[in-house]
Amino acid sequence: MSFPLLTATAVVPAVGAIATAALPAAKRTAAKWLALLFSLITFALALVVAFRFDPGAGAPFQLTESHAWIRDFGVRYELGVDGIAVALIALTTLLIPFIILAGWHDADPLEEATPNRRWRPTQGFFALILAVEAMVVLSFEATDVFLFYIFFEAMLIPMYFLIGGFGDRAGRDGEEEAAGRRSYAAVKFLLYNLAGGLIMLAAVIGLYAVTADQLGTGTFSLQQIVEARTAGTLNIGTGTERLLFLGFFFAFAVKAPLWPLHTWLPGAMGESTSPVAVLITAVVDKVGTFAMLRFCLQLFPEASSWATPVILVLALISIVYGALLAVAQRDIKRLIAYASISHFGFIILGIFAMTSQGQGGATLYMVNHGISTAALMLVAGFLISRRGSRLIADYGGVQKVAPVLAGTFLIGGLATLSLPGLAPFVSEFLVLVGTFTRYPVIGIIATLGIVLAALYVLVLYQRTMTGPVKAEVTNMPDLRVRELVVVAPLIALLLFLGVYPKPLTDLVNPAVQHTLSVVDKKDPKPTVQVNAVPGEGRHGHAANDQDVEAAK
Amino acid sequence: MNPVYYLYLAALLFTIGAAGVLIRRNAIVVFMCIELMLNACNLAFVTFSRMHGNLDGQIIAFFTMVVAAAEVVVGLAIIVSIFRTRHTASVDDASLMKL
Amino acid sequence: MENLIALLVAAPLVGAALLLCGGKRLDRTGHWIGTLLAVASFAVGVALFADMLGRSADHRAMHQYLFSWIPVGGFRADVAFQLDQLSMTFVLLITGVGSLIHIYSIGYMEHDERRRRFFGYLNLFLAAMLLLVLADNYLLLYVGWEGVGLASYLLIGFWQHKPSAATAAKKAFLVNRVGDMGLSIAIMLMFTTFGTFAFGPVLAATGATSEGKLTAIGLMLLLAACGKSAQVPLQSWLGDAMEGPTPVSALIHAATMVTAGVYLITRSGAVFNAAPDAQLAVVVVGAVTLLYGAIVGCAKDDIKKALAGSTMSQIGYMVLAAGLGPIGYAFAIMHLVTHGFFKAGLFLGAGSVMHGMNDEVDMRKYGGLRKYMPVTFLTFGLGYLAIIGFPGLSGFFSKDKIIEAAFAKGGTEGWILGGAALLGAAVTAFYMTRVMLMTFFGEKRWDPKETHPHESPKIMTVPMIVLAVGSVFAGGLFSINESFVTWLEPVTSFAHGHSPVSATTVTASTIVVLLLGVGTAWLMYGRKPVPALAPRGSLLTRAARRDLLQDDFNDLVFVRGGTHLTTTLVQLDRSLVDGAVNGTAASMGGLSSLLRRLQTGFVRSYAVQMLGGAAVLVAATLLMRGV
Amino acid sequence: MSSVASVHSLWTVAAGAPGKIPGPHIEYAQLSPTLIVLGAAVIGVLIEAFVPRAARYYSQLLLSLVALAAAFAAVIGLAAGGFGSSKAHIAAMGAIAVDGPALFLQGTILLVSLIAVFTFAERRLDPAAHGKRVDSFAAEAAAVPGGAAEQAAVKAGFTTTEVFPILLFAVGGMLVFPAANDLLTLFVALEVFSLPLYILCALARRQRLLSQEAAVKYFLLGAFSSAFLLFGVALLYGYAGTVTYAGIAEVVSDGAKQIDPALAGTMGNDALLLIGGALVLMGLLFKVGAVPFHMWTPDVYQGAPTPVTGFMAAATKVAAFGALLRLLYVVLPGLRWDWRPVLWGVAILTMLGGAVVAITQTDIKRLLAYSSIAHAGFILAGVIATSEDGVSSVLFYLGAYSFVTLGAFAVVTLVRDAGGEATQLSKWAGLGRRSPLVAAVFAVFLLAFAGIPLTSGFAGKFAVFKAAAQSGAGWLVVVGVISSAIAAFFYIRVIVLMFFNEPKADGPTVAVPSPLTTTAIAIGVTATLVLGLAPQYFLDLAGQAGVFVR
16 A cells, blocks of 8 residues: 555645635734645646556556445445546646635735734635535545545535635625625525535435445445446446436536536636636536546446437537627626636536547546636736726726736736637537537537637727726736736746647646447547548657557 | 223324314323323223233233323423423413524 | 758747847847848848759648647648748748848838837748748748738738728728637538648549549638638638838738738648539639729829729739649739739838828828939839839739630630730739829829928848839849749649640730720829819729728628627626526525415414324325325 | 343243342443443532532532543443443343443433533633632522522522533433434433533523523423323233333244233233324323423524523434334334334424525524424434344434534634623624634534535435435435425525624624633544544444344
8 A cells, every 4th residue: 555645635725624624813924835835736736647647557546545435325435536637636636726826815814904813814814715626626536526525525615615714805886795795606606516515415315226226235436336337237227327417517518518507607617716616617527527537437438428419409509508698798707707608618528429539529628628717717807906806897908017917918818818829729629629520510510619709808808908097097007926826827838738739738638538438439530531641741740659659 | 891992082082182282282282181091092902911821912001101100290290390480381372492 | 951941930039039029128229130030030031942943843842840739639730841942932031031121121210119029020930921831831831921910911001000901900900800600610620621732632632532522622721821811701811901101011911921811721732623614603703802992092092092902903813824724823923922912012112202201101192202202213113114014014914824824724714804904914004094183293192391201221121222123124034934933833733725726816905995994094083183182982982982882882781780789698698598507596595485475474374284284194195005 | 032031031030039139230321321321420419518619619520520531431342341242231120221322322312511611611701700710600500590599699600510410410321312222211311411411501691581481491301202102001011011111022023922912901002002103102202302292492592591502402313312222123124114204204303494594594593493393303204214224324324414504613612702602693793803713613513414415414414315315315305305495495594694704793703712712622523524524434333233132
């Protein structure tokens, strides 16, 4: 039994959360640094995981840990990662330090607030962020359905406090008003997701009942169930499987969020501070799409392909609908939220296209969308914090007074509209191709998304950054060092992954192939067989052949 | 004469008692109705005991009486105390807590 | 040698990175760095060209594989370059003209405090454009394709404080995005059909593919081309794009970027050759646009807008030629190159005029400028002669060939296309003469007190002169025993068209229509003085001033309709989708306060309910048994 | 069935030859938990009679703690002695079962009561009256509130130390209730623990009117329901000719075979059986507070002194569900197909009803009352499973739930304003700002109620739903999760109130409790978290205790 790397990756932030929360009220700055330190350690650990992980190895899950936990429920503490999980863990642990840095002052008590020895919002803020990180990481690592479910649900609570407890300063109508809207958004978020989770609970229990009924002992171990399936010892009746699938999918679709279950997202992202908004859309929501890929598809292959048409249509609606609503938004953050809905549509589309391009693209999309939204949202947050308003109409000509801010904002935006050369393009195009190969019409309609994306991003940029300088923004400071430290690496990453995504694809491909093999789907073959490529470079083949191997 | 009639009587008494509980306002009367129900039960016990030819029923009847007596003690205590505070024994007046 | 190819792209890319991230400390040297790297890229291009000439015709294509870009399953996109004669031509044009315009801009942007960024953008554009023409597969081409789009977006909106500029930039990007949709769909089609989208295999495999698929691919490519090359119906952005600084208009919106569409079609020749329907669509688009652009060009008083119109129509010629297939590709490219010279020259001239007239663009406020800025006048004049196809100058050779080829299409089609091309030539002659007269001849219509027209500095005039030289001789040079055609043939293949009318007749008629056009223009603008305020003008004129109501149409359909759609959707989202959720919650609350009523607080009512419950319980149990 | 035989022989002998009655054979050791508690209760009464006032509080407190601890030790001893599993059998001539479920429930009840005693004995919360520390019970229950007599009593510093023996009596009854193995014992035990509770309800120091009203309602309805239960017992007796579970079960299982024709009318008459069974069932459902027999719950929970409420909410449920389980599993297994559908209905009504009505509550105690109703519904889902898993899941749930409840009500006692406890929800606004710790603790309890993972509430809920699902009650589970979703709504509402609303200027203060309440709450929290994080050990306990002796 080697060093439990995966557990450590989750335990460190958890410990960090406790440590941060324990600091006395006066030690605010210390708390911030402590939180940052722990998040960095976590990231380091995640990197170790990434390096220790070997994409080539045959086993679907690596670095596995397995201990007995609740025998009566057939629950084991089973951790393990495949390429997809590794990528997402890396993303999560990478983003958290930036989120913490970006939110450095978001939880400082208001100046006029009376000092209260007991009430320690700052400590709470950072502790909660770390708590969320721990749970998210665990839910990426869990290979036991029940274990996953536990953290999938539990992470709602700290998220809920983050959304409801902390928001942008001031705003047009006073603090009281804002607090009201905040807690409304928070409650909506929680109830929405809780409802989803509870429906899923029913399905989880159902799954146990089925396994217990057919395997003698009920189990939640993903691998066991998949193996039992392939071995034929376990076959869930069609009706049951579909019900269970729907139970699972509903929860994930709420989390993702998929139209028409999306209405909690704009509120939650709009009312919370932008780092928290990033946490929601870039980190927490990814658990939903990730779970579709890992649990929905692998546990219920038949049901998945049964539901595919409907889901694809919903995803398509999300793409177009989200984009159109984004165009109409007057509030920067809500606009980004609707953009995210559109993007999640793409991710889900890719997952259920059931092609290696689609799912590989979807996975890349999760990572890239995380980074790009983080970049855009955080810069937007900096902008908002300067002016104290989220309304697009309140800005104009910022680019003249704060060129760097405007520049980073533009790059974030360009990433959001997935400009070639930036990371999101790779994933979006893969998703489109992957969908197109199997469902041409849907693929074509989905490409509308790229036009609409350009529309809402450029309109946003034009209205806020260009044109004559508005009076209120004339003496708006440009990005500070801390803020640059947050944004620059993200942008660099966007560029790098846009030009050289191979490390990521190599990481993800085997996992995707495994998923597809479980679902028993093959990529459609091209209609025309092209023989040896004349024009292409000789070095090319060596590199490409192994990809062909990977494809098999 | 057929012991079953006693059962019918018991049932009748029980019903009367129950009806009384529903109809009467005065706590004391309500309480007496409950006692009536208990006694109906006793009657049933004794009858069945007779029919089965074993004594269990009769023994139970004694137990029931004892319990009823205890109930009276507690019940009256409560009713009296609330009567002293509110100067009324109507159960309908005791309806501060609702919804 | 072929390992140098990457350098072509790398040089300007490095420049862009340096200038955009370098910060203030590069403000004073920035423009030199930018120019230097552009020139460097040009030098590399020349070197490669020399090397290429050294080889035999069919071993000239070079290929450089850098790394595997996106490998996912059967999907393999590489970052690899392919430099054949076609690409080479473009590389020289882009880097050459590009370098010249860099130099010109040093002078033109001298007083702009954001000059460093301007050069950064220019370099970025060069890099993207070179990537576009060097890519060895469609996906990488797509990257360059959008890259130039981005650069053009940034440069059109360079003066962002002007709302008009910002809007124009946004419009350009959006319209292009529509085209990009076409390109991406085309790539997807290729992937599903061939399992790859590298030029080599795809173009090789066209024979084995159903015509329907190829037609689809062709049409999608055409859509892309329309977007980028401002062809009908996606031409609306080019006019507004003139909001950008004039060098930008010269480089991007005249010489290079807007011709990318022609490159795409020529490059995908194999596809179009096998898909006649697609080809027909191409020629139709070309013909329509060349007339459209010409007509618009006649009505504009803004010198740059007039030139923009002419750009459209000239590219229309190229597209038309490219649509004609093997008989046209070479000429399309040839006209593209010559056009690159004279149109760039014209724009730089216009820029120099504006430079001297403190940025006045309305030609009605010019007049008689020839003695104030002789060099500009001379270079502009040569460009003018070239574009109207004055015998012996570049335009003459290239355009004439296209008209011939158009007739050579044969049948009614041939007559229609040829006629359109001829008509276009006439109109071109008309509006260019109009520009010429209004700008440099007649009496001055500007107020000498405010404006002091003067010749531009050397750094601006030298590039103009070079371009002028190009626009004079390039055409002739290319046509000496069809050197250009033979040069391109290995890539584009070439077939002699058999035109129903002899070449000499065509040439003669072109010259005739040319004289007609010039004559009318002189009658209208040369003889009688030009009113400083535009007359109301005929219905056609007024329509032409508004780009033949194109924008009004877009505005009505897309902008208004779109806004309406989105706003209604927002309503629906709130009332319907979210309403359903909140409704459930509310109804729960209602139900709750309803059920609360049962809790009356009266013991007796409780007792009643209990009794009822008991009754139900008993009844249910009995029913279960059916007793 | 030895017990039946013995009983019968007893009666026949008695009928035959008087004077030669063999003394009944009682296994005192195995009944020791009950005996200890009841004995202590009697001593408590004597203390009230003979020990001077000043010393009563401490002596009573000591006595109760020792007694309960000893009883608990006895239970452990019995369990260790294997009476939970191998040596499980029926003691006291067939009257009382000593088996796994009985011992488990008795253990739980004893622990709960132990903690309850802590909260009963709390004397730091209410401001001292005339320099004397006072607890939450009336100075002199008999005195008219606000009357001269009461003022005198308060001045004299009287306190109702009788609560301790009364509590012990109730506990005694509760210990017997789930172990009762014949209907008579069941009825007697029911009354033995109900009557003391009626009294306890009336003893609040503040808001006597509500307290007394609660007592009256509870008493009248309780008596009413027990009358029904008794009638049911009578009918069952008529059906089987005996009241021992085993006896009835026998008659139920192999119908009416070897019975003399004379009794054909009654013996084995299914109508009697069904009606009787239904009525007994109703009596028990009343105690667990299941819809439609739940109306007393909110009023009584609200009116009773909060420590008593906590005790009732926790212990009564445990005892009542224990009895319900035994009745259904031992007496009526043969009738499963009759009562299961009925209970289905009841469970669904209870889950939904409790959850829905709770949404609009404005008083924290009432809110918790309705939540307890909803939870009764969840537990019923486990009861319906009719499998060993079902039993153990219910046992586990009861254990988990009772600690959460006690803790929650203990916290409620801390939040006070001028008028005593501030149970108005609106007054709890911004509590999280004032005293984050208390608010956080309460939040933990609420989350446990809501069944959020990593709390005991989730483990329990999962256990019962799992059992239900495995026994084919899938749709019940679906209803269950839906109602927990509804329930989540109002738990969250309280959390919002505490953390996201600005504290009101005249808001309540959080009293600093003595170690007594502190320990109570601490135990509650620990239990909640431990059973949430590592439930396996306790699941094993419950699992081993899953078999009823027949």
